[in-house]
Amino acid sequence: MDVLIVGAGAVGRWVATVLDGPVAFADADEDAAVNAAAERSDARAVPLDGDQTFDVVCVAVPMRAATDVIETQADRANRALVDCTGSMEAPLDVMASVAPDLERVSYHPLFAPEHAPGRIAVSTGEGGPTTDALTAAFEAADNELVTVSATEHDEAMRTIQGRTHAAILAFGLAAEEVPDELSTPVFADLEALRDRVTGGTPGVYADIQDVFDGAEAIAAAASQIADADREAFAALYDDAR
Structure with missing residues (x-):
């Protein structure tokens, strides 16, 4: 599956390290996206306002921007829309509103990326084979996944x-x-x-x-x-x- 990671900061770059397959980065700071993509041979930078779609869109931006970015990037996802922003209720509510037909999961790594692996909280709005594969990838990277409700x-x-x-x-x-x-x-x-x-x-x-x-x-x-x-x-x- 091909994944668009929106947010080329530490969390977004960490997510890319656990995925097996092509990755694209988009960020309000275009240089940040280019630099993140340069860390992997199978990664590229794409415009934040582009219209290319992906199997998965993973939003990894600061919490203050999470809901707005989910709203603007949801239509680029074909199968699943997920986030790794740190809160869960608001992101999952927005996902359900703007992408009701997609798989939707909120992941929260309970550690700074430099301290990976560790525990990851997982709250599922709508599961399926694509998000199951993402969850398996996090587990394969030696993380412990903890299922929890968003509330x-x-x-x-x-x-x-x-x-x-x-x-x-x-x-x-x-x-x-x-x-x-x-x-x-x-x-x-x-x-x-x-x-x-x-x-x-x-x-x-x-x-x-x-x-x-x-x-x-x-x-x-x-x-x-x-x-x-x-x-x-x-x-x-x-x-x-």
Whole structure:
């Protein structure tokens, strides 16, 4: 099958590495598509506004652009329309609206591409032989696939990504420079998490906060701790545990 990957960033390029067959890249940044295609002998760059169709269109763009890109690229898919954008409910709803006759699946790699392989969440709107082949390709690349409903996935991501990232970034903002020799194991663990999160791309984490929030819940919890007397603190401590 031939696949069009819309989005020539890290996720789109990673998807291409697990597929067996010709791949085309399209991106708002034409140079990015050309550079991604140059990484494979059986890949090419195509215009984002082209009219060529493919067996599969895989949308791998930032979450903020996912639904718009799905709408504009759906008519280029002959068999299946899938996404790897990070959220599931909104992409699958749009897929069902604009491509009701196609196979439709949302994949979310639960890792940064540089840390592949890993777990991939999978939510199916309408399955079939083409998406089965895609899923098999992800599995063949040593990834563990986890089947989940779109609603369950997005609700879980509010804690797994939204609140987790907000807490780590809040620690990074609140922490002051301290002597290395005074570090404790807990502090060192948090420093390592801060370094991992801030070693990424700010826009990715901004998108996660926009879609899954998290910062308000972390701020509210911090306020509870700040305002608690010893008895209230003990109760909060037990709740956290």
